Amino acid sequence: MAPPSEVRVRFAPSPTGSLHIGGVRTALFNWLYARRSGGTFVLRIEDTDQERSTEESTRGIFEALRWLGLDWDEGPDKGGPYGPYTQTERLALYRQYADRLVEEGKAYRCYATKEELDKLRRLAEAKKQQFVYPHLWRDKTPADWPEGKPYVIRFKTPLTGETTFHDEVFGDITTPNDSPSIQDFILLRSDGIPLYNFGAVIDDVMMKITLVARGRDHIGNTTPQVLLYRALGAPLPKFAHLPMMLAPDGKKLSKREGRKYNIPITVTDFVDDLGTLAGYRELGYSPDALLNYLARFGWSHGDQEVFSRRELVEFFDLVGLNKSDGKFDAKKCLAVNHDHLKSEALTPTDDQQGQPHYPGGERRGYLTHLRPHLEARGLSPTRFDGLEGREEHRRLLRAGLATVRERARTFAEAAQMLDYYLREEPEFDDKARALLKPEAAPLLRAFRGVAAGVEPFAAKPLEEATNAWLAAEGKNIKDVAQPARAALTGRVASPPLFDVMAALGRERALARLDAGAALAAGAGAGAGG
RNA sequence: GUCCCCGUCGUCUAGUGGCCCAGGACGCUGCUCUCUCACAGCAGAAACGCGGGUUCAAAUCCCGCCGGGGACGCCA
Numbered sequence: 001m002a003p004p005s006e007v008r009v010r011f012a013p014s015p016t017g018s019l020h021i022g023g024v025r026t027a028l029f030n031w032l033y034a035r036r037s038g039g040t041f042v043l044r045i046e047d048t049d050q051e052r053s054t055e056e057s058t059r060g061i062f063e064a065l066r067w068l069g070l071d072w073d074e075g076p077d078k079g080g081p082y083g084p085y086t087q088t089e090r091l092a093l094y095r096q097y098a099d100r101l102v103e104e105g106k107a108y109r110c111y112a113t114k115e116e117l118d119k120l121r122r123l124a125e126a127k128k129q130q131f132v133y134p135h136l137w138r139d140k141t142p143a144d145w146p147e148g149k150p151y152v153i154r155f156k157t158p159l160t161g162e163t164t165f166h167d168e169v170f171g172d173i174t175t176p177n178d179s180p181s182i183q184d185f186i187l188l189r190s191d192g193i194p195l196y197n198f199g200a201v202i203d204d205v206m207m208k209i210t211l212v213a214r215g216r217d218h219i220g221n222t223t224p225q226v227l228l229y230r231a232l233g234a235p236l237p238k239f240a241h242l243p244m245m246l247a248p249d250g251k252k253l254s255k256r257e258g259r260k261y262n263i264p265i266t267v268t269d270f271v272d273d274l275g276t277l278a279g280y281r282e283l284g285y286s287p288d289a290l291l292n293y294l295a296r297f298g299w300s301h302g303d304q305e306v307f308s309r310r311e312l313v314e315f316f317d318l319v320g321l322n323k324s325d326g327k328f329d330a331k332k333c334l335a336v337n338h339d340h341l342k343s344e345a346l347t348p349t350d351d352q353q354g355q356p357h358y359p360g361g362e363r364r365g366y367l368t369h370l371r372p373h374l375e376a377r378g379l380s381p382t383r384f385d386g387l388e389g390r391e392e393h394r395r396l397l398r399a400g401l402a403t404v405r406e407r408a409r410t411f412a413e414a415a416q417m418l419d420y421y422l423r424e425e426p427e428f429d430d431k432a433r434a435l436l437k438p439e440a441a442p443l444l445r446a447f448r449g450v451a452a453g454v455e456p457f458a459a460k461p462l463e464e465a466t467n468a469w470l471a472a473e474g475k476n477i478k479d480v481a482q483p484a485r486a487a488l489t490g491r492v493a494s495p496p497l498f499d500v501m502a503a504l505g506r507e508r509a510l511a512r513l514d515a516g517a518a519l520a521a522g523a524g525a526g527a528g529g
Numbered sequence: 530g531u532c533c534c535c536g537u538c539g540u541c542u543a544g545u546g547g548c549c550c551a552g553g554a555c556g557c558u559g560c561u562c563u564c565u566c567a568c569a570g571c572a573g574a575a576a577c578g579c580g581g582g583u584u585c586a587a588a589u590c591c592c593g594c595c596g597g598g599g600a601c602g603c604c605a
Contacts, residue, residue, distance in 0.1 A: 014605050049604055114603055121602090130531050130601080152603055170534070179532045181601035189603040196605045220533065220600035243535085250597070293541090296554090300542055303553045322542080325598060329540045332555040342568085407567045466564095481564030493566035 007039025008210050011072070012200065014046045015057035018266035018279065019064040021328075022215060022245050022253060025294040029242060030213050031070045032295070032316040042207055043075030045086045046200070048193050058086075064267035068287045069309065071359035074207075082207040087199050094194040097202050097232070098153045098187050106231040107187055109151040110137040133183040150190035155198075157184050157227060165226045167219070168211075168240035169321045175223040182224045201225050205234040213240040216325065240318055243298045244325040253328055263330045284373050284412030285333075289340035293333045298322050306339050309358075338409040341366070346401070366401075366411075373415035379422045396421050399503035403495035417494075421503065426490030426512065428519075435492065436520040440483040444517035446473075447480050448510055457506040459498040466498070487516020 011027040013019065034041035043065070047053035062077065074080025084090055101107035117133075124131040137144075138156060145151070157177060164174040175182065187198040194202070200221075204212060219241045229236050247257035255277055258265035268279040280290050288309050295307065299322065301315045348363035358364055374380065400421030401414070408414035420426035428436075450469045454461050470477055481497050488500055488509060501509040 012605090016605080046605065052604080117603090125530095128530065132531095150603095173533070175533065179601080181532060183601090186603060191603080193603085195603070200605085216534080217599055218605090221605090223533090241534095244598080246598085248540085297541065303543060305541090305554050324535050326541060327539095329555070332541065335555050404567095406569090477564050479564095485565065491565090495566080497564055 006210070007034060007037040008042060008208050009034045009039060009213060010042035010044050010204070010207065010209050011070075012044040012046045012203075013061055014049060014052070015054060015061060016049065016052040017057055017060075018268055018270040019061050020253075021265050021267070021280075021294070024064070024068065024070075024267060024290070025245060025297065026214055026242060027065065027068075027070050028291055028294055029240075029299070029316075030211075032312055033211060033213065033318070034073075035313045036316050039210075040073045041071070042080070042082075042209070043072035043085065044203060044207070045076050046196070048087050048196070048199055050088075050193070053088075060268065064281075067267065067281055068291065069358040069362070070291075087194070087203065090199075090203070091192060091194075093206070094188060094199060094202055095192060098194075098198070101155070101187070101231060102153060104231075105156070107153050107155050108138055108140065109145055110154045110184075110186075111146055111149050111151045112136050113150075130180050132180050135184065138184060152186045152190050153188040154184040154186055155224070155228065155231070157182055157224070163223050163226055165222055165236070165239060167222070168238055168318045169243075169323060170219070170241060173219065173222070177227075179223075181220060182227070185224050197221055197224050197228065201228045201232070204237060205229070205232060209237050211238040211240060213242060216241045216244050240321065243322055245297055246325055246327050248327050248329075250325075250327060261330070263328060282412075284369075284410030284414070285337050286340045286344060286369060286411070288344070289337040290333070292340065293336045296336075297326055297328075306336065334409055341408055341410070341414070342406050344369075346398075366405075370401075370411050370414055370418075373411045374418065374422070376412075377415055377419060379415065379419065393422070396503070396505075396508075399505075403499045403503050407495065420489045420491070420494075425515065426488070428486070428490040429492075431492045432486035432490050433519075433523075435483050435486040436516055437523055438521055441517045441521040443480050444483055444487055444513055444520060447484055448513035448517065451501065451513065452506075452510055457502060457509075459496070459502045462498040462501055483516070483520070484513065487519070488512050 009030040011023075011030050013023050013027075031041050033039070045058055045061075047058070058076070065072070072078065074082065074085060076083075076085045079085075098107060102109065120134065121131045137151075138154070159178060162174050162176045164172055166172050185197060186195050188194055203209075222239055222241075226236065245253055247253045247263070248261050249257070251257055253263075253265060255265055255270065255272075257263070258277055259274065264278050264280050264283055264285075266277065266279045267281055269282050270277040270279060291309065291312065292307050295312050295316070296305065299316070299320045301307075301320055304311075304315075307315070344366045347365040347367055348357060397418070400418050404414055404417040408417055446469075447466070450465055451457075451462060454465045466477070466480075470480070482492065485494055485497055485500070486492060488494075488497070488504065494500055504512070
């Protein structure tokens with residue numbers, strides 16, 4: 001049993017789709033709080049909305065959290081002392097507590113049907129009045145209960161007074177008990193499935209949660225929940241409501257808004273009839289960078305912008321949380337990612353500071369994250385199909401990566417930039433092809449000749465030899481650089497020419513210049529297509 | 530409509546009565562570097578929503594207004 005002082009927090013998503021970026025932020029703050037304090041991070045699946053919950057979504061949430069490196073100590077797949085951790089497996093528990101509250105006169109059976117209430121709701125709406133739940137069944141006794149009819153269990157909200165709770169970020173929040181928004185709220189639906197406010201409270205009580213940190217949109221749920229804790233005689237956890245992350249127009253950051261503003265909104269690709277909405281993982285974001293951006297949204301630690309995973313755990317505290325909602329800035333998120341990619345260790349063992357290691361001793365580095373993006377382009381990171389083999393491939397990958405690192409803002413971009421290093425022949429784009437005109441052929445051949453004589457085949461000597469040749473010929477580097485770049489990379493933009501050549505190596509670079517020259521020479525003649 | 534909450538550059542934020550004619554970051558503009566694309570460096574434009582108080586002194590405290598958001602379901 002956990003000592004009462006131990007910190008226990010939870011992340012309780014509904015498995016109704018791909019893990020949302022806002023959910024990640026909530027999970028992150030909870031995770032940080034737990035890790036910071038040496039507490040326990042519980043993952044609970046709230047699948048009581050049977051219409052929308054799917055098994056697949058649950059698996060997706062696991063997968064996304066694992067990719068993010070947000071590990072949980074107790075959860076549906078791991079178990080723990082207060083399981084089960086999936087709400088639909090706890091139905092008997094909720095029933096038990098609900099019945100107990102009814103027996104104690106703190107809740108009651110309500111036989112009013114949904115249709116009946118909807119009618120009243122519409123009537124109130126028509127009169128432009130606030131719908132107030134009529135206490136139809138509040139004061140009835142078991143003797144009044146109709147036989148065999150479906151009923152819900154409602155909470156007996158106090159009719160007078162007010163309820164105050166302390167929020168770690170917003171301070172004291174007081175709501176009048178007669179506020180229509182909390183009137184005799186439903187605990188258990190007629191099918192026996194608990195509603196959010198009830199299920200969450202029962203679970204949080206039973207799982208001994210000490211801090212509930214969630215989105216600010218839940219602030220209004222807190223008052224009825226506090227009332228429930230009291231009715232149950234359970235100790236109140238701390239509450240911390242996080243300011244919300246909104247779309248650029250201040251609307252809720254929905255998938256719709258994500259599409260509208262081209263903002264990735266889920267961790268992994270999300271597919272529906274409207275097509276694919278790319279996820280952060282597939283777009284080539286670093287989990288650490290994403291977490292960094294998300295952490296800094298609504299939270300700050302002085303002027304520091306870039307945090308490693310370790311620093312986040314070290315510095316996080318509730319005091320740094322802000323109150324006001326914010327708007328998601330995709331450009332800044334990308335910039336933070338770029339920052340992380342520039343400094344991320346190539347392999348875990350290369351990291352002198354021993355920093356971004358993941359939970360559970362998992363080791364990841366730049367290469368680990370890059371790999372799937374290379375594979376997505378048909379480039380294996382460990383094999384070089386039909387070519388010299390593994391060693392040469394590894395050399396090219398490393399050498400190429402060195403030229404590309406500071407440029408790539410995402411792992412996907414890095415893979416894209418690495419493409420011509422890892423293919424036997426570069427794939428030419430239209431602009432590059434256009435540079436390989438017949439006039440360029442002699443120039444490329446001459447340049448090839450110069451390069452062939454350079455020893456060692458490194459950037460500096462290559463540049464010096466080239467400059468000497470250009471000076472003797474009365475030519476400018478600009479005359480040769482673009483055609484050569486096109487021949488070597490198949491593109492019109494790349495890292496500096498001599499760096500590219502050195503990374504490719506003598507043999508490969510010379511071969512590409514030859515091929516480029518041949519292509520250029522033939523470009524005028526075969527003008528058919 | 531009712532209840533609750535929020536309000537510093539375009540965006541994320543620092544700021545807890547004097548250090549602020551408001552600092553950092555992203556973005557933006559210009560310059561430097563330059564074989565292309567980037568990176569980097571330098572410079573610049575850019576905010577305390579408005580009006581009243583309190584105080585020797587207010588971005589910071591109080592009140593009002595305005596603006597924004599959330600909740601008000603047998604959704605979570």
